Amino acid sequence: xLTVTLQDGGTKEFAPGTTLLTVAKTLSQKLGxxxxxxxxNGENRDLTDTLEEDAQVEFITGESAAGxxxxxxxxxxxxxxxxxxxxxxxxxxxxxxxxxGFYYDLDSEHIFxxxxxxxxxxxxxxxxxxNIKLERSELPRAEALAFFAAQGEAYKVELINDLxxxxxxxxxxxxxxTDLCRGPHCPSTGRIKAFKLQSIAGAYWRxxxxxxxxxxxxxxxxxxxxxxxAYLTMLxxxxxxxxxxxxxxxxxxxxxxxxxxxxxxxxxxxxxxxxLINYWRAVHRRYGYEELMTxxxxxxxxxxxxxxxxxxxxxxxxxxxxELDYAIKPMNCPGGMLVYKTKPHSYRELPIRAGELGxxxxxxxxxxxxxxxxxxxxxxxxxxxxxxPSQIKDxxxxxxxxxxxxxxxxxxxxxxxxxxxxxxxxxxxxTWEVATNGLREAMEDFGLxxxxxxxxxAFYGPKIDFHxxxxxxxxxxxxxxxxxxxxxxxxxxxxxxxxxxxxxxxMIHRVVYGSIERFxxxxxxxxxxxFPVWLAPQQVRVLPISEKFQPYADxxxxxxxxxxxxxxxxxxxxxxxxxxxxxQMQKVPYMLIIGEQEAASGTVAVxxxxxxxxxxxxxxxxxxxxxxxxxxxx
RNA sequence: GCUACUAUAGCUCAGCUGGUAGAGCAUCUCAUUCGUAAUGAGAGGGUCGUAGGUUCGAAUCCUAUUAGUAGCUCCA
Numbered sequence: 001x002l003t004v005t006l007q008d009g010g011t012k013e014f015a016p017g018t019t020l021l022t023v024a025k026t027l028s029q030k031l032g033x034x035x036x037x038x039x040x041n042g043e044n045r046d047l048t049d050t051l052e053e054d055a056q057v058e059f060i061t062g063e064s065a066a067g068x069x070x071x072x073x074x075x076x077x078x079x080x081x082x083x084x085x086x087x088x089x090x091x092x093x094x095x096x097x098x099x100x101g102f103y104y105d106l107d108s109e110h111i112f113x114x115x116x117x118x119x120x121x122x123x124x125x126x127x128x129x130x131n132i133k134l135e136r137s138e139l140p141r142a143e144a145l146a147f148f149a150a151q152g153e154a155y156k157v158e159l160i161n162d163l164x165x166x167x168x169x170x171x172x173x174x175x176x177x178t179d180l181c182r183g184p185h186c187p188s189t190g191r192i193k194a195f196k197l198q199s200i201a202g203a204y205w206r207x208x209x210x211x212x213x214x215x216x217x218x219x220x221x222x223x224x225x226x227x228x229x230a231y232l233t234m235l236x237x238x239x240x241x242x243x244x245x246x247x248x249x250x251x252x253x254x255x256x257x258x259x260x261x262x263x264x265x266x267x268x269x270x271x272x273x274x275x276l277i278n279y280w281r282a283v284h285r286r287y288g289y290e291e292l293m294t295x296x297x298x299x300x301x302x303x304x305x306x307x308x309x310x311x312x313x314x315x316x317x318x319x320x321x322x323e324l325d326y327a328i329k330p331m332n333c334p335g336g337m338l339v340y341k342t343k344p345h346s347y348r349e350l351p352i353r354a355g356e357l358g359x360x361x362x363x364x365x366x367x368x369x370x371x372x373x374x375x376x377x378x379x380x381x382x383x384x385x386x387x388x389p390s391q392i393k394d395x396x397x398x399x400x401x402x403x404x405x406x407x408x409x410x411x412x413x414x415x416x417x418x419x420x421x422x423x424x425x426x427x428x429x430x431t432w433e434v435a436t437n438g439l440r441e442a443m444e445d446f447g448l449x450x451x452x453x454x455x456x457x458a459f460y461g462p463k464i465d466f467h468x469x470x471x472x473x474x475x476x477x478x479x480x481x482x483x484x485x486x487x488x489x490x491x492x493x494x495x496x497x498x499x500x501x502x503x504x505x506x507m508i509h510r511v512v513y514g515s516i517e518r519f520x521x522x523x524x525x526x527x528x529x530x531f532p533v534w535l536a537p538q539q540v541r542v543l544p545i546s547e548k549f550q551p552y553a554d555x556x557x558x559x560x561x562x563x564x565x566x567x568x569x570x571x572x573x574x575x576x577x578x579x580x581x582x583x584q585m586q587k588v589p590y591m592l593i594i595g596e597q598e599a600a601s602g603t604v605a606v607x608x609x610x611x612x613x614x615x616x617x618x619x620x621x622x623x624x625x626x627x628x629x630x631x632x633x634x
Numbered sequence: 635g636c637u638a639c640u641a642u643a644g645c646u647c648a649g650c651u652g653g654u655a656g657a658g659c660a661u662c663u664c665a666u667u668c669g670u671a672a673u674g675a676g677a678g679g680g681u682c683g684u685a686g687g688u689u690c691g692a693a694u695c696c697u698a699u700u701a702g703u704a705g706c707u708c709c710a
Contacts, residue, residue, distance in 0.1 A: 112638085202705065204706055215637075365636090365708065366635070366701090367707085368707080368708060378710065513710090515710045517710085573666080575666095575667090575672085577668095577672065578671080579671095581672055582672085583671090612670075
């Protein structure tokens with residue numbers, strides 16, 4: 001007999017060859033039903049595997065992340081089986097579980113439609129109901145190749161051929177369908193209790209745009225119907241917060257056919273934008289930044305010097321002036337370099353922190369445009385910091401602190417990513433190594449957790465990116481800190497050191513908002529359009545009950561207006577309910593209802609967009625509360 | 635850029651298999667002066683994204699093109 005040690009420390013004996021599923025069932029009927037995978041001596045295993053020696057065993061259910069992952073992975077196989085039943089000529093590429101569900105990439109003459117998804121779901125339900133076993137087998141490479149080649153599954157053959165020589169080639173069979181897969185999987189299709197197919201999209205084979213574009217079907221699956229419903233409801237709610245929808249409803253910005261990717265900012269959007277800029281200036285002033293502005297169009301020669309002509313040309317717009325080539329700036333840095341060079345610098349001045357709200361133009365692919373999140377013209381809240389090599393760590397830490405402060409003001413959650421040297425890059429290996437380690441150390445000392453994106457850096461240096469979430473959980477890169485070892489060299493920047501000799505400064509590029517446009521998009525979604533008072537396009541609206549109270553309403557309005565409050569009066573001949581409804585929908589933070597009682601006593605009846613009727617108060621009290629709320633950016 | 639889908643009044647949308655455009659909201663006018671999410675009545679507004687084609691006849695079918703949407707690729 002074998003001894004199995006369980007999670008709680010208890011032990012139990014089983015005959016060799018007992019499946020893990022049987023072990024789970026023996027422990028309790030409930031566990032037998034809930035268990036999806038097992039961890040045997042620290043290794044993930046299928047429940048259909050057998051035990052051959054003493055082992056430490058832990059069972060995984062759908063309540064854990066690993067269990068949910070298995071459900072989704074198995075659901076992808078179930079979907080593939082269903083598709084094979086309904087569209088037998090379909091060829092299968094890859095079908096993994098992902099963050100919020102699963103997908104399968106397919107190659108088929110048939111173009112899948114939303115109606116097909118309904119039919120596939122039905123077929124999947126049938127397969128789930130049959131509760132078919134998933135059985136793992138391992139094959140020698142030649143046999144596996146022959147197996148898939150016989151079925152015409154060219155993508156699977158290519159995948160196997162690309163596996164390392166010593167790789168274990170495993171297959172999972174569920175009834176009449178067998179797939180190449182590393183596993184692990186749920187023991188049977190009946191474990192897929194709640195799933196939903198969501199969308200059809202294109203995707204390149206192996207993510208390479210030179211390859212054939214396949215059809216990808218996205219779906220999701222959960223441990224229970226309740227969780228699935230909750231998730232789908234959340235998505236519906238999130239759609240209401242989409243900044244493209246709110247941007248139109250709240251008249252923040254507009255995108256027109258006449259300028260794809262070139263947003264128009266409307267009066268309301270300009271207020272949010274200007275408030276963000278005011279705040280930005282205040283923060284940067286405190287952190288020792290100065291501000292400058294460089295031209296939007298600069299000569300070809302400059303872009304050749306900076307390296308953009310060679311490395312970034314595809315994304316740039318060009319023009320000619322007096323028969324000479326010019327480029328519209330896609331980045332602010334070359335201009336910043338020229339400013340640095342306008343005078344000699346001493347080590348005593350460093351670090352120099354030069355900020356610029358720079359409007360840049362980039363020719364993004366048409367299919368990549370996405371509301372304010374991805375545009376072709378945007379304002380970077382840029383800054384270049386020039387320093388001595390010995391100052392790198394302190395400066396980067398200080399920058400991380402600034403970022404953290406700004407994001408906290410908006411209550412935004414973020415995560416950081418470190419990107420290392422890409423294939424198309426300038427400079428030598430050693431310099432890259434030093435720079436990358438500099439970033440890494442600064443983050444670690446600050447206690448900032450990060451993930452690493454190998455080869456994802458800019459052509460001129462490694463970078464730390466800060467990603468913020470939109471309403472449906474997609475993340476967008478906003479802030480970035482990029483170390484640049486190339487430009488100071490290219491532009492021959494120098495400073496005079498303590499020793500009287502010329503030295504090369506190190507520089508970083510950094511943006512906190514990233515682009516003001518993208519940041520406004522993120523904020524709009526995070527606040528669901530209900531901007532805090534300090535950012536709200538209209539902060540207060542006065543609503544007189546009838547014309548009779550207009551004079552007092554004007555008085556109230558004027559007092560607040562003189563204090564710099566963004567205020568308006570709704571003096572239309574409408575009922576109070578109508579005016580309130582409209583102010584609510586426009587997400588005006590405060591409404592002041594003015595009627596006979598208020599006019600007589602010199603008070604205001606305050607209604608907040610979130611808290612409803614706050615009752616009558618003295619105007620002075622309301623002003624005190626309001627100005628406090630604005631000042632503290634609540 | 636690629637794959638698929640979508641495109642009708644300012645907005646949200648209806649318009650079956652081709653017979654020549656409709657609703658609600660918004661706008662304007664009139665009446666109502668009414669205390670916490672829609673007062674009533676009336677009026678105006680669209681050559682159905684654009685350009686070709688098929689047809690006696692096209693918002694409806696075909697082709698091209700532009701823009702958008704989902705994703706891929708790429709990126710702040």
